[in-house]
Amino acid sequence: MNTFRQRLVPYALLGPGLIWLTIFFVIPMYYMLELSLKTGSLEAGFQMTWAFSNYTDAISQYSTQFWRAFYYAGIASFFCLLIGYPLAYAIAFKAGRWKNLMLFAVVAPFFTTYLIRTVAWKTILDDSSPVVSILKTLHIVPPDGRVLATSAAVIAGLTYNFLPFMVLPLFAALERLDRRLLEAGNDLYATSPQTFWRVTLPLTMPGIVAGVLLTFIPAAGDYVNVIFLGGTSQAMIGNVIQSKYLVVNDYPDAAALSFTLLAIILVALIIYIKFAGTSALMGEEEEAH
Amino acid sequence: MWRWIKEHIVLFVGLLAMFYMLLPIAVIAIFSFNDPTGRYNFEWVGFTTQYWQDPFGITPLTDSLITSIQLAFLTSIAATALGTLIAIALVRHQFFGRRAANLLIVIPMATPEVVIGASLLSFFLTTGIFKLGFGTLLIAHIMFSISFVVIVVRSRLIGFDRRLEEAAADLGASAFTTFRKVTLPLIAPGVGSAALLSFALSIDDFVISNFNSGATVTFPLYIFGANQRGIPVEVNVIATMLFAVTVIAMLSVIIQQRRAEKMADMRPEEIANKPAVSLPM
Numbered sequence: 284m285n286t287f288r289q290r291l292v293p294y295a296l297l298g299p300g301l302i303w304l305t306i307f308f309v310i311p312m313y314y315m316l317e318l319s320l321k322t323g324s325l326e327a328g329f330q331m332t333w334a335f336s337n338y339t340d341a342i343s344q345y346s347t348q349f350w351r352a353f354y355y356a357g358i359a360s361f362f363c364l365l366i367g368y369p370l371a372y373a374i375a376f377k378a379g380r381w382k383n384l385m386l387f388a389v390v391a392p393f394f395t396t397y398l399i400r401t402v403a404w405k406t407i408l409d410d411s412s413p414v415v416s417i418l419k420t421l422h423i424v425p426p427d428g429r430v431l432a433t434s435a436a437v438i439a440g441l442t443y444n445f446l447p448f449m450v451l452p453l454f455a456a457l458e459r460l461d462r463r464l465l466e467a468g469n470d471l472y473a474t475s476p477q478t479f480w481r482v483t484l485p486l487t488m489p490g491i492v493a494g495v496l497l498t499f500i501p502a503a504g505d506y507v508n509v510i511f512l513g514g515t516s517q518a519m520i521g522n523v524i525q526s527k528y529l530v531v532n533d534y535p536d537a538a539a540l541s542f543t544l545l546a547i548i549l550v551a552l553i554i555y556i557k558f559a560g561t562s563a564l565m566g567e568e569e570e571a572h
Numbered sequence: 573m574w575r576w577i578k579e580h581i582v583l584f585v586g587l588l589a590m591f592y593m594l595l596p597i598a599v600i601a602i603f604s605f606n607d608p609t610g611r612y613n614f615e616w617v618g619f620t621t622q623y624w625q626d627p628f629g630i631t632p633l634t635d636s637l638i639t640s641i642q643l644a645f646l647t648s649i650a651a652t653a654l655g656t657l658i659a660i661a662l663v664r665h666q667f668f669g670r671r672a673a674n675l676l677i678v679i680p681m682a683t684p685e686v687v688i689g690a691s692l693l694s695f696f697l698t699t700g701i702f703k704l705g706f707g708t709l710l711i712a713h714i715m716f717s718i719s720f721v722v723i724v725v726r727s728r729l730i731g732f733d734r735r736l737e738e739a740a741a742d743l744g745a746s747a748f749t750t751f752r753k754v755t756l757p758l759i760a761p762g763v764g765s766a767a768l769l770s771f772a773l774s775i776d777d778f779v780i781s782n783f784n785s786g787a788t789v790t791f792p793l794y795i796f797g798a799n800q801r802g803i804p805v806e807v808n809v810i811a812t813m814l815f816a817v818t819v820i821a822m823l824s825v826i827i828q829q830r831r832a833e834k835m836a837d838m839r840p841e842e843i844a845n846k847p848a849v850s851l852p853m
Contacts, residue, residue: 293665297673300654300718307715308680308688311695318694366589373586383826388590394818395597396776398795399811402803403596406603409614446593496682504684507778511799521686528690528783534697541690545683552682 312545319538329535337539345523345540352519352544355434356502359441363449363498364491366442371453371490375460389450397444401511404440405431408512432514440508448497456490457483496555500548520544597815604808612802627809636794637810643706643790644774647713651770654714655721656763662722663729681719688716689783696784704786712784713777717770724769728762761832765825772818 319337323329342349374385392400407414408430418424430436460483468478506521520540527537603613607620628634662673680688692712702708736758740750756763778792785793795807 290667293661293667296657296661296665297667300658300722301673301676303654303715304676304680304718307692307695307711309676311691314698315691315694318698366592369582369585370589373582373589377583377586385586385590387822387826388593390822391597391815391819392593393772393776394815394822395600395811396778396792396795396814398778398792399600399807400596402795402799403599403603406599406614407596411615443592443596500682500684504686505779506686521684524686524690525782528693534694537690538694541687545687548682548684549679552679556678 315538316542318534319542321535323535325532325534334535337535338543341536341539342543345520348518348520348523349544351517352503352521355438355441355517355519356499356505358438359445359502360449360495360498362438362442363446364495367446367449367453367494368491371450371457374450374454375457386454389447389454392444392447398507398511400444401440401507404436404443405511408436408439431512432517434513434517437508437513437517437519440512441502441505444505444508445498445502448501449494452493452497453487453490456487456493460486492555492558496552500552503548504544600808600815601812604805604812606805606808608805613805613808623805623809627806627813630804630806632789633794633798633804633806633810636789636791639706639788640775640791643709643713644771646710647717647774648767648771650710650714651717651721652763652767655718655766655770656725656759658718659722659725659729663726677719677722680716685716685777685779686783688712689780692780693783704784705788708784708786709781709788709790712780713774716777716780717773720769720773721766724766725759725762728759732758758832761825761828764828768818768821768825775814 317331318329320331320333320335321329322332322334322337370385370389374382374389378385395403406412409415410429410431415424415430418430419426419428424430464482464486465478468482469475473481503519504521506519506525509517509519509522524537524541524544527533527540603616604623605619605621606613606616607618607622608615609617628637658673658677661667662670689712692708692715696702696704696708702711732755736754737750740754741747745753775791777790778796781790781793782796789797791810795803798804798807
């Protein structure tokens with residue numbers, strides 16, 4: 284009796300939280316799937332007609348926005364990696380007693396509202412701002428050109444907003460790195476770049492993959508940066524979903540689009556989990572039992 | 573000279589990246605002292621402290637801020653409770669279905685917010701059980717915060733010396749007393765940062781709230797609405813104040829953690845299996 288009761292303990296602990304996640308995460312996904320196969324209008328109501336054409340129509344009509352979302356998210360994750368790796372490396376190996384302060388600077392943007400940060404970028408990239416006039420003097424931006432409402436502005440915004448999601452897993456991976464391996468590399472006469480390419484980089488690969496996923500996924504679904512920093516010709520798939528749900532109330536099409544986005548991302552995630560397990564995403568090594 | 577540059581190039585790049593991270597925050601703070609002529613606060617006109625004197629003068633803005641704080645407070649309590657229990661089960665117990673539980677926690681974090689928002693709206697609209705508003709916002713915020721709480725508390729629990737609990741049990745403490753007097757105080761810093769994190773996630777959320785708010789307006793939703801007609805300078809003032817408050821809260825958690833670690837340092841064997849970082853992410 285006692286062991287039976289003890290076996291129930293973990294389920295009692297998990298119960299409330301997992302029930303919440305089931306009711307308000309798993310079940311809503313089912314309702315979205317169901318809605319994506321209906322036809323009708325807000326006024327007349329939506330009927331289940333197994334309209335798989337919602338998917339084919341939505342995907343063919345908005346393939347541009349899908350590709351643009353993955354293209355922008357891909358470039359933004361690449362820049363995040365380019366900026367994030369040296370930053371994480373500097374924090375892990377070079378910062379010394381400034382480590383906590385630098386880590387704090389990385390998470391500090393989280394303490395100002397996401398929207399306000401993006402509005403701040405609108406201020407920085409505004410036609411009248413000093414940054415833009417410097418870019419014009421350097422002929423990076425043509426004299427009559429502007430930065431706002433371009434792909435570059437949207438990608439810059441995405442890169443900025445999701446950079447912490449890249450730095451934190453990279454930092455965790457670098458911090459976990461066994462320093463003796465680097466010393467061993469040096470002892471065996473490897474130059475620092477050789478040690479980096481042959482030891483540091485391969486060993487921090489799980490951190491890199493986790494960081495890329497954690498920046499790519501939210502960036503691909505984002506619509507805030509386009510609204511504030513871009514224009515209609517930069518619209519991403521998130522913008523289509525948002526306006527179909529909240530402006531034109533075309534729920535079935537919007538549901539079909541968001542389900543497609545989710546499916547693409549889940550496939551990528553499942554491939555990742557097959558290779559690396561859930562541990563890297565959970566931010567910890569698999570605990571020993 | 574070359575050597576010096578080579579030695580310090582990484583640190584230099586790091587500092588440059590830090591400047592990049594902090595630049596927009598500085599801009600927000602600086603423009604809270606701007607005195608714009610039109611409705612738009614994008615161009616520097618002149619210095620004034622006028623908006624700092626009465627930052628809560630715009631009623632809809634202040635109301636939205638109060639709504640956001642209430643929402644974040646309730647979210648933080650519920651998500652921390654639910655997430656901590658899950659973390660304890662995951663670290664302390666072997667059970668059937670562990671992989672499935674892990675997946676159920678990871679997948680919401682890997683789902684784009686727009687999809688979470690859309691699926692919840694589909695659910696609320698189709699079932700009609702819940703009316704869109706504060707309640708649906710609370711449901712959604714607790715949902716997306718749970719996973720983050722689990723991760724933060726879990727990392728604290730993994731670096732935990734279980735012999736302390738065994739000692740308490742040997743000394744005749746009941747399971748509940750052991751939990752209350754030994755486990756809870758030791759994981760408290762982790763639970764504290766998890767609570768802080770879920771508060772921050774909730775007060776910051778725009779996308780999921782955008783889908784499920786009904787007529788309720790939170791602080792980010794107010795900014796979104798105000799974007800078309802020009803965002804008032806008071807928003808910058810409040811954002812700067814919120815930043816300052818969270819920085820202070822964060823620093824006090826760090827100091828508390830340090831103190832806890834110092835106490836742990838009294839037992840040398842503890843240093844070896846101390847968690848690497850328990851920074852909220």
